[in-house]
Amino acid sequence: MSTTTPEPKTFTGRSYGINFGRTLTLGVSRIKYEVRAYFRQGDSVFFTFLFPVVMLTIFSLAFSEQDFGTGGETLTAAAFYLPGMLAAGLLLSGLQNMAIDIAMEKSDGTLKRFAGTPLPVMSYFIGKIGQVFVTGVLQATLVILVASIAFGVELPSEPGKWLTFAWVFVLGVTTSAVLGIALSALPRSGKSANAVVIPVALVLQFISGVYLGFSMLPEWLQNFASIFPLKWMAQGMREVFLPASFKVLEQSESWNLPGVAIATGLWLVLGLIATRITFRWIRKDS
Amino acid sequence: MNTTAPVVQVDNLRKTYGSFAAVDSVSFEIQRGETFALLGPNGAGKSTTIEILEGYRDRTSGIVSVLGVDPGKGGLDWKARLGIVLQSSGESGNVTVREQLTHFAGYYPNPRRVDEVIASVGLEEKAGTLIRKLSGGQRRRVDVALGIIGNPELLFLDEPTTGFDPEARQQFWRLIRSLKSDGTSILLTTHYLDEAAQLGDRAGVIAGGKMIEIGAIDELGGADSRVPIVRWRDGGTAREERTHSPGAFVASLMLNGAEPAGLEIIRPSLEDIYLQLVADHATAHEVENAR
Numbered sequence: 001m002s003t004t005t006p007e008p009k010t011f012t013g014r015s016y017g018i019n020f021g022r023t024l025t026l027g028v029s030r031i032k033y034e035v036r037a038y039f040r041q042g043d044s045v046f047f048t049f050l051f052p053v054v055m056l057t058i059f060s061l062a063f064s065e066q067d068f069g070t071g072g073e074t075l076t077a078a079a080f081y082l083p084g085m086l087a088a089g090l091l092l093s094g095l096q097n098m099a100i101d102i103a104m105e106k107s108d109g110t111l112k113r114f115a116g117t118p119l120p121v122m123s124y125f126i127g128k129i130g131q132v133f134v135t136g137v138l139q140a141t142l143v144i145l146v147a148s149i150a151f152g153v154e155l156p157s158e159p160g161k162w163l164t165f166a167w168v169f170v171l172g173v174t175t176s177a178v179l180g181i182a183l184s185a186l187p188r189s190g191k192s193a194n195a196v197v198i199p200v201a202l203v204l205q206f207i208s209g210v211y212l213g214f215s216m217l218p219e220w221l222q223n224f225a226s227i228f229p230l231k232w233m234a235q236g237m238r239e240v241f242l243p244a245s246f247k248v249l250e251q252s253e254s255w256n257l258p259g260v261a262i263a264t265g266l267w268l269v270l271g272l273i274a275t276r277i278t279f280r281w282i283r284k285d286s
Numbered sequence: 287m288n289t290t291a292p293v294v295q296v297d298n299l300r301k302t303y304g305s306f307a308a309v310d311s312v313s314f315e316i317q318r319g320e321t322f323a324l325l326g327p328n329g330a331g332k333s334t335t336i337e338i339l340e341g342y343r344d345r346t347s348g349i350v351s352v353l354g355v356d357p358g359k360g361g362l363d364w365k366a367r368l369g370i371v372l373q374s375s376g377e378s379g380n381v382t383v384r385e386q387l388t389h390f391a392g393y394y395p396n397p398r399r400v401d402e403v404i405a406s407v408g409l410e411e412k413a414g415t416l417i418r419k420l421s422g423g424q425r426r427r428v429d430v431a432l433g434i435i436g437n438p439e440l441l442f443l444d445e446p447t448t449g450f451d452p453e454a455r456q457q458f459w460r461l462i463r464s465l466k467s468d469g470t471s472i473l474l475t476t477h478y479l480d481e482a483a484q485l486g487d488r489a490g491v492i493a494g495g496k497m498i499e500i501g502a503i504d505e506l507g508g509a510d511s512r513v514p515i516v517r518w519r520d521g522g523t524a525r526e527e528r529t530h531s532p533g534a535f536v537a538s539l540m541l542n543g544a545e546p547a548g549l550e551i552i553r554p555s556l557e558d559i560y561l562q563l564v565a566d567h568a569t570a571h572e573v574e575n576a577r
Binding site for chain 2: 030115282
């Protein structure tokens with residue numbers, strides 16, 4: 001096999017203990033690897049990546065004769081549903097994708113293999129969150145382009161709106177991904193991951209103003225949905241894409257962006273703590 | 287670092303689950319450059335032992351040192367010096383063989399060349415194929431490739447050739463011999479006694495969590511277990527005699543002039559010796575339990 005002289009099998013002395021450069025380099029390497037594998041997985045491409053654009057298309061076509069709005073100003077179905085679909089994208093690309101993906105990797109031996117290599121756990125997480133970020137950005141771009149080009153939705157022109165979009169997106173996708181990693185601890189096997197995770201994601205979407213207009217929901221359900229971060233992400237997206245007059249439909253009759261930041265941020269912290277407690281490469285002695 | 291110290295030292299290792307002892311007072315050492323085969327029936331404690339050494343399981347008691355480190359506390363530096371081929375792998379890899387190996391090579395400070403590793407496991411023609419489209423035996427070869435990509439000092443092989451066809455097994459043996467000649471120390475568990483005989487310098491036999499025999503492969507079971515057996519039929523009954531001089535014994539059988547029916551002279555193979563060891567242990571265990 002090897003034609004060169006055998007290398008001595010002794011330790012070279014390089015220390016990996018704390019080496020941020022290496023962790024980051026391997027993290028970036030993992031992002032590329034993860035993104036490539038993601039787009040080769042037919043079902044994840046359909047159910048997480050294309051789902052919001054498919055739903056937007058269905059709603060836009062199904063309700064093409066209807067107007068959405070309050071008294072004065074009205075919107076087309078596409079314009080009305082765009083923010084909700086973007087929020088759904090955050091949830092699907094982050095929470096649903098991560099929770100199922102990691103539960104599968106746990107059960108099929110991928111994580112066990114990593115546990116036996118010098119891959120830092122942080123590099124693995126950088127890879128996962130990077131994958132969510134890359135696919136999330138592509139997904140949001142696709143949804144916005146389809147809304148604008150195919151359904152003639154007018155996009156905001158003020159830079160301030162896009163700035164809001166940027167921070168709601170980054171905070172939302174990160175929170176969603178971290179919660180997905182935490183949620184991946186729940187399914188007992190890779191096979192049950194879909195059954196555990198998808199209903200959670202689906203119920204959240206229905207009560208958080210993604211598929212049903214949030215103002216249509218009874219107050220108790222609105223209050224219940226406000227416990228969870230998706231309602232707030234969707235609200236942040238509505239601030240960006242809906243006319244100002246629509247804010248009277250919100251719970252406090254305002255977009256409440258500070259509330260969006262605080263609620264989502266709290267869930268991010270909660271997710272990080274849960275991940276720190278629950279995530280292991282392997283369950284020893286299971 | 288002391289390069290003459292054993293790469294693996296296990297002293298009085300014990301692992302219990304409730305009242306069940308999966309591994310019970312097991313002790314052995316592996317010297318640098320040595321290939322040690324761990325043999326034993328299913329459920330004997332082979333995999334539990336190897337997984338404790340790999341850092342996957344905690345031990346109940348005993349002393350374990352792998353490359354001078356307690357596996358329960360081994361960090362990334364330590365893992366960079368190991369190669370691990372686990373018993374099972376079910377990854378549904380959406381990456382090609384070459385992509386995965388190139389990626390994993392990046393984890394190690396001094397990896398082998400990817401193409402060289404692909405060639406050594408005989409997957410040149412599948413290098414560009416998605417791993418999930420490979421056959422079971424081919425995936426197993428990817429596992430082995432991933433185990434050696436980091437150019438390990440110590441390689442763990444847990445039943446590496448399960449599912450290989452005979453040709454693939456021969457090729458795998460050549461690979462392991464070349465790793466040995468490079469100075470890699472190897473701990474191998476296997477069900478195939480010919481594999482242990484081909485590759486191992488020494489072997490230990492585990493049964494019921496206990497190390498019942500340990501030694502050089504050609505000395506396993508002691509000299510007595512290698513005494514040739516002469517078998518023949520006398521009238522309708524099967525006869526058997528163990529003797530150091532089978533030729534003379536057969537000659538004595540011929541004294542009455544009649545050709546003995548069904549005459550055989552057998553030198554016990556490693557497999558025969560192993561089966562005898564395990565059977566003896568089981569009998570002793572039953573006697574112990576009956577008391």
